[in-house]
Amino acid sequence: xxxxxxxxxxxxxxxxxxxxxxxxxxxxxxxxxxxxxxxxxxxxxxxxxxxxxxxxxxxxxxxxxxxxxxxxxxxxxxxxxxxxxxxxxxxxxxxxxxxxxxxxxxxxxxxxxxxxxxxxxxxxxxxxxxxxxxxxxxxxxxxxxxxxxxxxxxxxxxxxxxxxxxxxxxxxxxxxxxxxxxxxxxxxxxxxxxxxxxxxxxxxxxxxxxxxxxxxxxxxxxxxxxxxxxxxxxxxxxxxxxxxxxxxxxxxxxxxxxxxxxxxxxxxxxxxxxxxxxxxxxxxxxxxxxxxxxxxxxxxxxxxxxxxxxxxxxxxxxxxxxxxxxxxxxxxxxxxxxxxxxxxxxxxxxxxxxxxxxxxxxxxxx
Amino acid sequence: xxxxxxxxxxxxxxxxxxxxxxxxxxxxxxxxxxxxxxxxxxxxxxxxxxxxxxxxxxxxxxxxxxxxxxxxxxxxxxxxxxxxxxxxxxxxxxxxxxxxxxxxxxxxxxxxxxxxxxxxxxxxxxxxxxxxxxxxxxxxxxxxxxxxxxxxxxxxxxxxxxxxxxxxxxxxxxxxxxxxxxxxxxxxxxxxxxxxxxxxxxxxxxxxxxxxxxxxxxxxxxxxxxxxxxxxxxxxxxxxxxxxxxxxxxxxxxxxxxxxxxxxxxxxxxxxxxxxxxxxxxxxxxxxxxxxxxxxxxxxxxxxxxxxxxxxxxxxxxxxxxxxxxxxxxxxxxxxxxxxxxxxxxxxxxxxxxxxxxxxxxxxxx
Numbered sequence: 001x002x003x004x005x006x007x008x009x010x011x012x013x014x015x016x017x018x019x020x021x022x023x024x025x026x027x028x029x030x031x032x033x034x035x036x037x038x039x040x041x042x043x044x045x046x047x048x049x050x051x052x053x054x055x056x057x058x059x060x061x062x063x064x065x066x067x068x069x070x071x072x073x074x075x076x077x078x079x080x081x082x083x084x085x086x087x088x089x090x091x092x093x094x095x096x097x098x099x100x101x102x103x104x105x106x107x108x109x110x111x112x113x114x115x116x117x118x119x120x121x122x123x124x125x126x127x128x129x130x131x132x133x134x135x136x137x138x139x140x141x142x143x144x145x146x147x148x149x150x151x152x153x154x155x156x157x158x159x160x161x162x163x164x165x166x167x168x169x170x171x172x173x174x175x176x177x178x179x180x181x182x183x184x185x186x187x188x189x190x191x192x193x194x195x196x197x198x199x200x201x202x203x204x205x206x207x208x209x210x211x212x213x214x215x216x217x218x219x220x221x222x223x224x225x226x227x228x229x230x231x232x233x234x235x236x237x238x239x240x241x242x243x244x245x246x247x248x249x250x251x252x253x254x255x256x257x258x259x260x261x262x263x264x265x266x267x268x269x270x271x272x273x274x275x276x277x278x279x280x281x282x283x284x285x286x287x288x289x290x291x292x293x294x295x296x297x298x299x300x301x302x303x304x305x306x307x308x309x310x311x312x313x314x315x316x317x318x319x320x321x322x323x324x325x326x327x328x329x330x331x332x333x334x335x336x337x338x339x340x341x342x343x344x345x346x347x348x349x350x351x352x353x354x355x356x357x358x359x360x361x362x363x364x365x366x
Numbered sequence: 367x368x369x370x371x372x373x374x375x376x377x378x379x380x381x382x383x384x385x386x387x388x389x390x391x392x393x394x395x396x397x398x399x400x401x402x403x404x405x406x407x408x409x410x411x412x413x414x415x416x417x418x419x420x421x422x423x424x425x426x427x428x429x430x431x432x433x434x435x436x437x438x439x440x441x442x443x444x445x446x447x448x449x450x451x452x453x454x455x456x457x458x459x460x461x462x463x464x465x466x467x468x469x470x471x472x473x474x475x476x477x478x479x480x481x482x483x484x485x486x487x488x489x490x491x492x493x494x495x496x497x498x499x500x501x502x503x504x505x506x507x508x509x510x511x512x513x514x515x516x517x518x519x520x521x522x523x524x525x526x527x528x529x530x531x532x533x534x535x536x537x538x539x540x541x542x543x544x545x546x547x548x549x550x551x552x553x554x555x556x557x558x559x560x561x562x563x564x565x566x567x568x569x570x571x572x573x574x575x576x577x578x579x580x581x582x583x584x585x586x587x588x589x590x591x592x593x594x595x596x597x598x599x600x601x602x603x604x605x606x607x608x609x610x611x612x613x614x615x616x617x618x619x620x621x622x623x624x625x626x627x628x629x630x631x632x633x634x635x636x637x638x639x640x641x642x643x644x645x646x647x648x649x650x651x652x653x654x655x656x657x658x659x660x661x662x663x664x665x666x667x668x669x670x671x672x673x674x675x676x677x678x679x680x681x682x683x684x685x686x687x688x689x690x691x692x693x694x695x696x697x698x699x700x701x702x703x704x705x706x707x708x709x710x711x712x713x714x715x716x717x718x719x720x721x722x723x724x725x726x727x728x729x730x731x732x
Contacts, residue, residue: 001692014387018388021384021407022689022690022691022692023690023692024690024692041387041406276686285683290679290683293683298664299664313389313390313656314656321643321659321660323388324388324389325388326367343642
């Protein structure tokens with residue numbers, strides 16, 4: 001079967017391989033951190049993403065993908081002419097730069113926050129006048145899990161905000177007074193076949209995803225269609241192949257796009273147990289040009305991230321239909337070291353299980 | 367987390383590791399065949415099961431188990447005083463010898479075929495007179511997938527039958543004119559907690575399992591309770607820890623025990639997608655003393671083995687809710703190289719998917 005090369009060997013790579021080994025494939029990961037989570041289920045080449053020898057080995061794979069979007073663009077661009085590489089580097093280029101991303105949304109008539117590019121203190125002043133308070137200043141590049149961003153409520157916040165983004169090229173966005181955070185996972189195969197998972201509801205704390213509810217409560221046909229329409233426009237524009245995650249705000253019954261990730265995504269982890277086909281398997285089917293698997297909800301489910309410390313494994317596993325996923329990472333504050341998905345056919349039962357699980361996690365999670 | 371040592375690195379070991387890696391565990395396999403299926407998801411020590419260095423390494427694991435019952439008993443017995451080893455060697459000793467196994471059934475009042483020990487041509491003659499035709503001669507040891515057994519219908523069959531068992535110590539059993547073949551998967555944790563999967567219906571051809579239907583059609587409460595009662599008696603007698611598979615015949619509405627396997631079992635593969643918790647995860651939970659996972663049917667499902675050649679992967683994956691499992695083995699006639707489980711909530715839909723899958727497999731399976 002196929003050898004699948006992956007830039008990055010974190011938990012997403014690990015879960016890709018756990019989905020791909022049963023399909024008969026083998027995995028080669030490139031990652032600079034020794035003993036990364038994916039090394040348990042494939043071969044890890046421990047080197048820089050741009051290392052010539054590492055790229056040489058990946059170029060010999062049948063297909064190459066990446067599992068986090070901060071992979072240096074030049075690594076993807078060096079590989080693309082030599083080996084089938086999905087998602088396309090263009091998706092990476094745009095996702096790595098918030099200004100390009102928001103501009104792309106705007107061009108595709110995907111509703112998003114107002115925004116202005118900011119590359120100096122003077123531009124920040126002008127952008128604030130344009131957009132008004134409250135607003136959010138974010139670095140254009142390399143921000144994730146709430147890092148490199150600052151909310152501005154008054155003119156007095158400008159100095160600190162400009163320091164928080166380390167005076168780097170940034171983007172000022174209007175603050176979206178959203179009712180809730182949602183996301184949609186979309187997938188497109190090399191053959192052009194597309195599929196969408198039900199829209200899910202996400203809960204963040206300190207900029208880190210803590211909880212995903214699948215399907216999103218009170219999900220309407222209009223919301224689902226709206227999210228699919230946005231994702232389709234993006235995938236068409238990017239010539240996309242693979243799983244794409246689009247993070248959304250719900251506002252006044254409509255959808256506002258926040259950002260997209262050109263990869264499998266934390267808010268899609270529920271799909272391992274909660275869908276007929278996991279996002280990991282569907283990403284692999286897509287990049288291999290195989291028929292996509294069904295994306296409907298198998299059961300209502302809730303995913304809770306394990307952040308910081310390990311909870312009592314015994315207490316977690318004592319909860320009916322709770323599914324533990326540990327990534328083999330050393331616990332440390334604010335670090336995602338695993339997740340748990342609970343399922344139940346009836347919503348009261350699911351709520352009771354989630355409450356119990358949250359109680360177990362409360363003892364150790366920070 | 368734990369290091370889990372496994373005697374054997376075939377597909378059962380591979381699926382154990384695919385279930386155990388997400389729980390944070392690592393796996394060390396001992397197997398004489400280089401590049402065995404489980405090597406993709408753990409470390410393989412390629413040596414004889416009784417190799418001193420291999421056993422030394424396994425003895426340093428947190429817990430040791432085995433994935434096929436033809437592991438030399440002395441390997442298990444050498445390890446048992448040094449490391450937690452489950453299931454207990456006593457289970458292996460009895461399962462490896464059809465005479466001990468049938469005697470054990472009889473002692474536990476588990477209904478089974480009539481049987482007589484046979485260690486010479488003369489004893490065979492006497493046993494045939496005792497049991498009558500039709501009857502089945504089987505070697506006491508090392509028979510599986512229909513090897514080393516012969517059906518006798520007339521006195522004229524004695525000579526060939528005695529040659530078929532290579533004149534080795536054997537057992538003559540009355541032929542059970544069963545209505546269908548069933549099995550039950552039971553699991554008992556180190557803590558004493560037990561759980562049972564719904565009884566499944568199995569279909570064999572040429573002595574090889576081809577199809578498992580879960581739950582068994584027309585499964586009555588009485589059949590389920592009967593199977594659980596047999597399995598409980600066995601587990602109590604053996605001081606059992608882990609998953610145990612008990613193969614049964616249905617005869618006149620009652621159950622006749624055929625044999626048991628002290629390990630995860632081919633007829634339990636449906637549980638990966640068809641149950642709330644797979645047999646592989648529950649075996650690991652059991653030997654680690656963790657709470658057992660729910661064993662109820664998540665959805666009706668049918669498992670088909672891939673025997674011989676690889677089918678069209680594309681055609682298999684195009685079937686809704688079909689789940690492909692390849693073992694990384696080189697195809698050859700009569701070799702199990704993978705399986706496919708299909709699910710559907712409604713029975714007509716499931717039947718349609720199975721028919722479609724059987725059509726896909728018919729092109730390549732022998």
